Amino acid sequence: MQKIPQKAFCIGIAVFMAISFYGTEQTQAAAKSYEFGNVTMNHATKSQGGEPVIFRHWSHRSKYTCRLCHVDLEFSQVANETGVLEEDNRAGMFCGACHNGKEAFAIDNCTACHPKNKQHAKEMERQAKRDFQKLRKNMPPSVYGNKIDWMQAEVDGKITPKDFLPGISLQKTAKLVNKRDEPRTPALPGLPDIIFSHSKHVVWNGCGMCHPDTFALETGKTKMSMKEITQGKFCGRCHGTIAFALNDCSRCHSKPISQ
Numbered sequence: 181m182q183k184i185p186q187k188a189f190c191i192g193i194a195v196f197m198a199i200s201f202y203g204t205e206q207t208q209a210a211a212k213s214y215e216f217g218n219v220t221m222n223h224a225t226k227s228q229g230g231e232p233v234i235f236r237h238w239s240h241r242s243k244y245t246c247r248l249c250h251v252d253l254e255f256s257q258v259a260n261e262t263g264v265l266e267e268d269n270r271a272g273m274f275c276g277a278c279h280n281g282k283e284a285f286a287i288d289n290c291t292a293c294h295p296k297n298k299q300h301a302k303e304m305e306r307q308a309k310r311d312f313q314k315l316r317k318n319m320p321p322s323v324y325g326n327k328i329d330w331m332q333a334e335v336d337g338k339i340t341p342k343d344f345l346p347g348i349s350l351q352k353t354a355k356l357v358n359k360r361d362e363p364r365t366p367a368l369p370g371l372p373d374i375i376f377s378h379s380k381h382v383v384w385n386g387c388g389m390c391h392p393d394t395f396a397l398e399t400g401k402t403k404m405s406m407k408e409i410t411q412g413k414f415c416g417r418c419h420g421t422i423a424f425a426l427n428d429c430s431r432c433h434s435k436p437i438s439q
């Protein structure tokens with residue numbers, strides 16, 4: 181009888197593990213392209229009996245970097261943790277930093293964010309779907325998530341996300357650069373290595389979205405497993421929620437094993 185080559189055996193295990201992850205852990209995978217990255221904000225509106233506010237990443241990340249909102253404007257990277265209040269928005273914080281009638285529609289347009297009732301919420305959803313399809317038509321495609329290859333869209337000049345808001349962001353000095361790759365060998369032999377590229381992340385995320393809270397400033401120090409990632413930790417805080425989905429195994433496990 182022929183021996184099963186080790187490599188094929190390992191890939192077999194990986195496929196089996198992939199199936200078991202998705203059976204138990206993965207809840208985001210089912211989001212539709214036009215809903216992927218939507219955040220239901222209801223920390224206050226829920227108790228007040230109102231409809232939640234739906235924040236759409238796709239409509240905003242096509243215009244701004246992640247860093248601008250999550251570092252300069254202090255939005256949490258965990259849904260509903262920011263605790264946005266009406267008076268905050270009026271004071272020019274959070275949504276109100278842009279929704280001031282200059283950068284974007286004014287905060288007085290209450291029902292552009294707050295649905296009047298369930299029926300209105302459905303209409304807003306349908307409108308958002310139409311707007312999404314219009315945007316997506318001109319974008320380089322990808323298989324998962326929003327089905328838009330956001331990095332390619334930036335390279336192609338289809339989007340030029342702003343990284344600066346006057347009066348809020350600090351005056352930009354020379355951009356911080358880190359071109360270092362952080363390779364990782366997963367704990368399952370036979371699976372391709374992961375290449376984490378700083379230069380590809382920094383464009384969108386700056387440094388403060390990852391350091392020092394999520395990742396140690398020392399190569400190899402942060403211990404992480406695929407299970408934790410599918411539970412939304414480490415890489416999984418962004419991948420699977422906002423950035424490309426975790427189904428796209430080979431975009432992270434990309435360096436072929438030599439042998």
Ligand code: HEC
Pocket residue numbers: 221222223224225226228232233260263264265266267269275276279286287288289290291292293294
């Ligand atoms: C750009 C979007 C946007 C607009 C426009 C907007 N809001 Fe809000 N508002 C939010 C978000 C986001 C929250 C947080 C929702 C939550 O987590 O429950 C919120 C929360 C609230 C809350 C609950 C929190 C609190 O402070 O008690 C009230 C009340 C409220 N908004 C009233 C208004 C009114 C009235 C207007 C129009 C004058 C308005 N909002 C316009 C985005 C918006």
Ligand code: HEC
Pocket residue numbers: 219220221235237240241244245246247248249250255256257258259260261262263384417418421422423
């Ligand atoms: C225009 C502002 C804005 C931009 C740009 C933006 N975000 Fe967000 N993000 C938000 C808001 C608002 C929330 C919801 C926060 C809350 O509910 O407290 C959020 C939530 C998140 C969450 C938590 C999602 C969840 O389901 O728990 C992650 C992760 C995240 N953003 C990552 C990113 C990444 C990565 C990018 C860039 C590709 C990005 N964001 C761009 C405003 C923004």
Ligand code: HEC
Pocket residue numbers: 233234235236239240243244248249253264274275276277278279283284285292293308
């Ligand atoms: C960094 C700037 C910025 C921030 C912060 C921001 N927005 Fe926007 N938003 C825009 C721009 C620009 C547009 C598109 C232009 C317009 O419609 O005026 C937009 C469009 C929208 C739209 C219409 C398109 C859609 O997604 O359905 C909604 C709703 C909206 N924002 C909600 C919010 C909420 C809720 C928050 C806070 C949780 C927020 N925005 C924070 C800049 C911002």
Ligand code: HEC
Pocket residue numbers: 356357358362376378381382385386387388389390391395396397398399400401402403
């Ligand atoms: C998307 C997340 C992310 C962003 C954004 C990011 N990093 Fe990192 N960084 C990592 C990861 C992951 C590691 C590896 C950590 C580990 O192995 O424990 C790392 C490691 C490092 C290290 C340790 C390298 C060594 O020699 O030991 C330094 C220094 C560093 N990053 C600096 C930066 C700087 C400066 C920026 C902004 C220009 C930045 N990082 C942006 C994720 C990020």
Ligand code: HEC
Pocket residue numbers: 194195197198364365366367368371374403404405406407409415416419425426427428429430431432433
């Ligand atoms: C966003 C990047 C990313 C994606 C997408 C991704 N992985 Fe991983 N994977 C990692 C990282 C990071 C590790 C941990 C490496 C280490 O040990 O430091 C890992 C580890 C693993 C391991 C080793 C065992 C373990 O539990 O840590 C397996 C098996 C694995 N991944 C399978 C998969 C499969 C199957 C898919 C697709 C369904 C996938 N991965 C998608 C980044 C990713």
Ligand code: HEC
Pocket residue numbers: 246330331374375376377380381384385389390394414415416417418419422423424431432
């Ligand atoms: C703070 C949010 C965040 C974290 C944490 C994060 N990423 Fe990303 N990553 C992004 C964004 C945004 C992009 C741009 C593409 C997109 O949005 O789909 C990206 C792109 C990538 C790419 C695509 C590069 C290419 O050439 O196509 C890889 C690979 C990747 N990330 C791996 C990882 C790994 C591995 C980790 C964990 C060690 C990680 N990321 C952690 C936000 C994040």
